[in-house]
Amino acid sequence: MTDFFPLNTGARIPAVGLGTWEADGEACTRAVRFAALEAGYRHIDCSHLYGNEIQVGLALREILGDGGGIKREDLFLTSKLWFTAKTPRHVETCVDASLRNLGLDYLDLYLLHWPTPAPMGDATDPPPAAALEHREEVRQIKESWQVMEALLATNKVRAIGVSNFGISQLQELLGSCLIVPAVNQVELHPFWRQDDLVEFCKRKGIHVSAHTPLGIPGTNIGSLQLPTSVVAAIAEELGKTPAQVILRWGLQRGTSVLPRSLTPERIKLNIDILDWCLADDDWKAINAMEPQVRLINGTFSYLSENAPLQAVKEDEVEQAENI
Template sequence: MTPSDSLRYTRIPTHQSGTIPAVGFGTLIPDPVVTRQATSSALEAGFRHFDCAERYRNEAAVGDALQEAFGAGKLRRQDLFVTTKLWNTNHRPERVKPAFDASRKRLQVDDIDCYIVHTPFAFRPGDDQDPRDASGQVIYDTGVTLAETWQAMERLVDEGHCKSIGLSDITLDKLREIVAVARIRPAMVQVEAHPYLPEWELLDFCREHGIVLQAFAALGHAMEPRVLDDPTITAIARQVHKTPAQVALAWAVQRGTAFLTTSTNPGRIRENFDISALPEDAMRQMRDEISTTVRFNTVVKTGVPGFIPRAG
């Protein structure tokens, strides 16, 4: 392994749980059968960080793929970093541990490496994951605060089986509020971040407090304007003989963030793992020459993830 190739094995230190693999595989895949296949392909490609969620409704399929790999002797549980998330309808403190235990059972693992609050918005508690009123508006739960939910998350760490806790889809202001009152600080925050939304200020705050910033939509989800068509990124890709996706993902790790990428195509999965370090002048070009700014997911304003279908 050359120093250039070692980038894909980067681990980022966190105050809470040692280190977190920077290169992660996201499991937001609608079909459980395809989820299992994609997870197996990601394991074979070399991914060791897997991001799951109750809301994705496919934790059992991820668990099946993991158990298959364990059973075949391909890897051990301690080789993996597994995250999953508390959904918006389970923010009330009494609902947190049952939700956590249900995710562990579906994933077929005793311990979760990082349990994440999926969004800072509480929805009406209940079995309906997307509660709406007669006019189609989300029904929020005003009977619980994020700080109260966080305290319940902290108790999971106290009780064992949950090694660290984190937050997703959170703004810097809201993160500051939690860090100010937290007994156990977040180990990781997961936010949309890519060359068109670099979140430098949030990254600086996370570094200051020993929190790993993990980028979802690290390639822009092929939405317009397309990150991977950016002329600076495509020029660097030609220069270093890598794809634009590999350039964007290498940039993410080299600037100090973790990332998630999702694909159901085995070839694309291998490509997304096969990243190498960029020259320093390329990193400077990415920062200085890319001026487009766009947020693709409005979840930070509503708590409704933009990439998860409402039905099904």
């Protein structure tokens, strides 16, 4: 069984979490509620960026209420700071908005969403166009991380980490930080294995969480489509689904996985990966899969017309608070 992985804080992160990117409206609330109450998920991966923390919060209120019967300490809630927020005031604005929308007193994990710097602005501003020119720069990482470190003292977050950091960005951060990130959440699936990064993080005591663990099947992003013949053959032999094989591969390399689904049957199947293993040959076959294709490179955040950071709408917050 691989239910949890240890963090360098002494806490434990559940091996499987529910992703919530692009989970909108009531479908999001239904999926989170179903995942926790019917399928046994204890980790929900959120972000202010996703614009749906109010909908996640509606489900959390039920899950943690009398009807749900799950204790707060048994849930693991992650959220993320968008990268225009840098000063302590901006960061507190962001974390307070996430806490208010989710209906929580604290987050178990708060991540710096992207290493990409952007000119300082209000925490709810979309990234200014000028950021495009600088998106590969890392000069403000240290400054942002110091603010994250200070956040720990507020008790609003139990652990801090990063997301989408590569080795050089981590090296830069580790050279100056007081607190080593507990987690690096990055894109990982058989088509983007990032073996060196996973190994580097392991050596530094940084747990790695796999976002986009299924490669977003059925979309036009990148060239990836599931199932591939290798995974499909293994799945058939084991009597599992291709998605289960891919997620189990993620667990066996020591990474937690964050599949997103709005479909109850898939939500259940995606966590039904804890009590069986891939054999060595299957493991090796997946580790040899080609091509390696990165799907999420961050440019969407500047180039999309739907600039992703949505302002927290006060009336929605009030609506959630009144429930």
